[in-house]
Amino acid sequence: MATPYNMAFACLSCCKSFKREFDLSQESPKELVCPECGGVAHNFGRHFKSPKKTDTKQWQKIRYLFSHGFRFQKIRIGPGHHDVVPYPDTLEAAREFVEKYKDYAIKYSPRT
Template sequence: MPTPYNMAFACLGCRKSFKREFDLADGCPGQLVCPECGGPAYNFGRHFKAPRKNDLKQWEKVAYLFEHGFRFQKIRPTRDSLESVPYPDTLAAAKEFVETYKAYALKPISDE
């Protein structure tokens, strides 16, 4: 029997974050409708921890990473390693992170 996973979704417009349970064997949407504002809430995966709603600098960093294909997926640059690269703490570090790990960026989510 497949195991359901809680996936984190976040709206970059109103900074609302929420989780939904999915069976990965059935697929998982790239976005849902934000229950707060009705805009798009994007799938940031199982490992995303949303910043506080009023932490605008952290949300700016999250938006920057998202726009460059990073949705808090695990990045393991060493083959067969279980160690993953930590995500950056600041926007300045995120810019360096995007450049360093651009080969691991995901394709943009198309409007569904």
């Protein structure tokens, strides 16, 4: 039997995240329908830690990172790509982060 794994999805309108289980043989979708608002819940991968719904600053930061192509994918730098860059804690730090690691951003064209 294939090992299941969890992917985190988050709706940036509701400030809510939820997990879905997939088999390793399956590719997880980039988007799901948000169970709260019926809008788009984006795939934030396996490393996403959801802030509290009320923590608007943290959600602002996530929106900012997301819109610049950072979906909590691991960013590996250094010799042999051994070093994983930690994600920023604040919106201010996120601005520097986005600038510094823009080459690692996921190229993403939103649906029209």
